[in-house]
Amino acid sequence: xxxxxxxxxxxxxxxxxxxxxxxxxxxxxxxxxxxxxxxxxxxxxxxxxxxxxxxxxxxxxxxxxxxxxxxxxxxxxxxxxxxxxxxxxxxxxxxxxxxxxxxxxxxxxxxxxxxxxxxxxxxxxxxxxxxxxxxxxxxxxxxxxxxxxxxxxxxxxxxxxxxxxxxxxxxxxxxxxxxxxxxxxxxxxxxxxxxxxxxxxxxxxxxxxxxxxxxxxxxxxxxxxxxxxxxxxxxxxxxxxxxxxxxxxxxxxxxxxxxxxxxxxxxxxxxxxxxxxxxxxxxxxxxxxxxxxxxxxxxxxxxxxxxxxxxxxxxxxxxxxxxxxxxxxxxxxxxxxxxxxxxxxxxxxxxxxxxxxxxxxxxxxxxxxxxxxxxxxxxxxxxxxxxxxxxxxxxxxxxxxxxxxxxxxxxxxxxxxxxxxxxxxxxxxxxxxxxxxxxxxxxxxxxxxxxxxxxxxxxxxxxxxxxxxxxxxxxxxxxxxxxxxxxxxxxxxxxxxxxxxxxxxxxxxxxxxxxxxxxxxxxxxxx
Numbered sequence: 001x002x003x004x005x006x007x008x009x010x011x012x013x014x015x016x017x018x019x020x021x022x023x024x025x026x027x028x029x030x031x032x033x034x035x036x037x038x039x040x041x042x043x044x045x046x047x048x049x050x051x052x053x054x055x056x057x058x059x060x061x062x063x064x065x066x067x068x069x070x071x072x073x074x075x076x077x078x079x080x081x082x083x084x085x086x087x088x089x090x091x092x093x094x095x096x097x098x099x100x101x102x103x104x105x106x107x108x109x110x111x112x113x114x115x116x117x118x119x120x121x122x123x124x125x126x127x128x129x130x131x132x133x134x135x136x137x138x139x140x141x142x143x144x145x146x147x148x149x150x151x152x153x154x155x156x157x158x159x160x161x162x163x164x165x166x167x168x169x170x171x172x173x174x175x176x177x178x179x180x181x182x183x184x185x186x187x188x189x190x191x192x193x194x195x196x197x198x199x200x201x202x203x204x205x206x207x208x209x210x211x212x213x214x215x216x217x218x219x220x221x222x223x224x225x226x227x228x229x230x231x232x233x234x235x236x237x238x239x240x241x242x243x244x245x246x247x248x249x250x251x252x253x254x255x256x257x258x259x260x261x262x263x264x265x266x267x268x269x270x271x272x273x274x275x276x277x278x279x280x281x282x283x284x285x286x287x288x289x290x291x292x293x294x295x296x297x298x299x300x301x302x303x304x305x306x307x308x309x310x311x312x313x314x315x316x317x318x319x320x321x322x323x324x325x326x327x328x329x330x331x332x333x334x335x336x337x338x339x340x341x342x343x344x345x346x347x348x349x350x351x352x353x354x355x356x357x358x359x360x361x362x363x364x365x366x367x368x369x370x371x372x373x374x375x376x377x378x379x380x381x382x383x384x385x386x387x388x389x390x391x392x393x394x395x396x397x398x399x400x401x402x403x404x405x406x407x408x409x410x411x412x413x414x415x416x417x418x419x420x421x422x423x424x425x426x427x428x429x430x431x432x433x434x435x436x437x438x439x440x441x442x443x444x445x446x447x448x449x450x451x452x453x454x455x456x457x458x459x460x461x462x463x464x465x466x467x468x469x470x471x472x473x474x475x476x477x478x479x480x481x482x483x484x485x486x487x488x489x490x491x492x493x494x495x496x497x498x499x500x501x502x503x504x505x506x507x508x509x510x511x512x513x514x515x516x517x518x519x520x521x522x523x524x525x526x527x
Contacts, residue, residue: 046335047441047448051473053329054311056285058322058471062306063219065476070486071214077200078207080216082106084191088113092122093230095188095468098130098140100203107147114151121154122147125234127184128159128253133175141240145251149242157240159253160184160233163268163275164317164464170265182317182464184237187454190227193220197452197470199344199433209428210379211417211493213486215452215472217310225312229282229468236261236275276319283314283322308474313453315467323455324351324462326471330437330449331355338367338438340487344379344431345390346372347397347458353404360410367411371494372398373430374418375507381422381429396509399502406499415494433457436487441475446484449473 054060071077085092086109099106114120124144131140144157162182165173173181189196200212217223238253255263261274313323328351330336341348341356348356360368375381375391382388398414405412419428433456436447453469455461474480501507 047439047473047475049335050330050333050439050449051309054326054471054473057325057329058283058285058311058313059225060285061219061221061225061310061312063217063222063308063310064305065308065474065479066305067218067222068308068472068479068482069216069218070482071196071216072486072489074200074205074207074210074212077196077198077212077214080214081189081196082109084194085109085113088120088191089117090119090121090192091190091227092120093125093188093190093227094123094202095125095184095186095230095233097127097183097185097187097201098203099124099126099143099201101134101138101140101143103143103203106202107143111147111150114154121156122151123156123158123231123234125158125160125184125186125230125237127179128161128238129165129175129178130183131159132253141251141253144240145242148240148251152242156234158234158237159240160237160466161264162464163264163271166265166268180460180464182460183466184233185454185461185465186230186233186468188226188230188468190223190230193223194218195223195226197226197468199431199452199454199456205379205429206431210431211419211428211490212431213434213452215470222310225282226468229279229312229314232278232282233466235259236271236278272318275316279314279316279320282312283320307476308472308479311471311473313451313455313467313469313471315455315462315465317463317465321462323451323453323467323469324349327352327435327451327457328355330435330451330471331359333439334364335439336366336437337440338369340369340371340436340491341457342371342435342490343433343456343458344373344377344429345394345456345458346370346401347394347456347460348401349457349459349462352457353401356412357404357408357410360405360412361408365411368413369491370401370412370414371417371432371490372414374416376421377416377418377428377430378422379429379431392509395502395507398497399499399509402499402502413496414498415491415496417490417494419493432490436483442480445477446480446482447487448475448480450483 071080092110092113110122114122126140133139135141141159148155148157165178165181187198187200189198194216196214196216198212198214200206200210200214206212236259239256241252241254243250243252260278262270264271311326313326315321315323332355336359356368359366375395378391378394380388380390402414417430420426422429435451437449439448442448449471451469451471453467455467455469461467
């Protein structure tokens with residue numbers, strides 16, 4: 001089992017790097033963007049205990065560390081995606097919030113791949129609200145309808161609609177903000193036997209100047225698993241049909257009678273029940289007959305090389321949520337020495353907030369670093385209407401977190417990411433989310449655990465949205481170094497902010513922002 005395997009490899013790792021450990025294990029300098037380092041060893045359960053606990057929460061896939069590639073930025077993400085699509089032979093499955101309505105190059109690459117590989121099947125899943133927001137003008141839906149019209153037998157386009165926005169509420173809430181009531185938020189980009197897990201959507205800013213995280217898993221078993229999740233969600237989503245004439249409107253959404261759930265707009269309660277039943281097996285922590293996890297067929301994997309474990313995490317409200325339980329379990333480990341937690345939209349679920357404060361407060365006092373977007377790197381900076389208040393709202397939430405950290409005497413620093421100003425020349429936005437956790441087994445080399453995926457770790461993520469991600473645990477020194485490089489690369493664009501600055505006149509959220517936050521909460525939405 002994994003606990004025994006980790007124990008053996010941990011012993012070898014400690015022996016291999018013990019000469020380097022004393023100079024590496026020191027506290028992080030919390031007032032600068034210096035390299036990340038960790039505390040010395042602590043007593044109590046270590047990685048093997050964490051693995052044993054998470055084995056009881058989520059399914060497990062053992063892989064080789066060499067099967068994971070970490071991409072640095074949006075251009076590399078886009079180039080990698082196009083390259084893999086061009087070489088696709090059997091399947092392409094893309095789960096995303098939306099595809100930008102002007103992403104003709106990306107769709108052309110898929111079109112070319114279909115023309116070259118006659119056995120290639122393409123399945124694309126987006127959110128129905130976001131995907132049709134601009135209708136009847138050009139939209140994500142109209143762009144995808146053109147691909148569907150060219151290859152009707154080999155392309156399927158599905159659009160998930162939340163069961164939380166129906167009836168009068170759906171008619172009254174403006175399109176610009178209705179996503180606050182729930183979305184298809186998964187980001188899975190699968191091509192043949194590889195899959196990219198990310199928080200990035202498929203539009204020009206995510207390909208040029210919007211920073212996220214991107215892990216490429218070259219594993220058939222991993223790709224198969226996430227493909228099954230993708231297709232399960234497709235089966236409980238609307239089907240996009242292209243009009244034969246391709247005149248306006250060029251598309252429509254229908255609810256196939258073969259779907260294993262009723263239309264969420266007509267019977268939301270029954271839909272939730274059926275959807276939960278369908279997706280529940282994907283969160284099973286045990287491998288059993290009929291489980292989505294099948295025996296490994298990765299040719300490059302073996303008992304000798306499987307130094308890394310991936311735990312898929314899935315959230316579908318209101319019942320199914322393995323990510324929140326996994327994160328609170330990770331943060332409860334007494335041997336976790338330091339961590340970095342990042343979310344472009346920093347508003348963690350109350351259980352995560354409580355776990356972070358407890359982890360970083362006496363007597364444990366693990367060093368914590370929070371990375372989040374500066375208002376000038378927030379995707380809603382200078383946005384029109386109510387959404388323009390969001391940067392100030394997140395600043396207000398950051399202030400509340402720092403106040404809670406001060407009261408708890410927590411060893412936490414908050415740093416804001418900024419790369420010029422969004423909307424101006426050279427300006428970027430920040431959309432990365434995830435966790436890097438350091439344990440004594442790492443001996444100062446780097447994090448032993450990371451969490452990556454679509455979730456922003458908010459109440460909305462766990463109460464309204466459909467999310468997917470993974471916790472990855474390793475004792476491979478090379479992968480630890482890659483994670484450390486990723487962690488430090490994001491930190492390099494940050495600076496520490498403190499309560500006094502956020503309370504100042506230039507940063508303090510006005511009463512309109514706070515009233516708007518209250519109204520959204522009262523009518524059932526969330527940030």
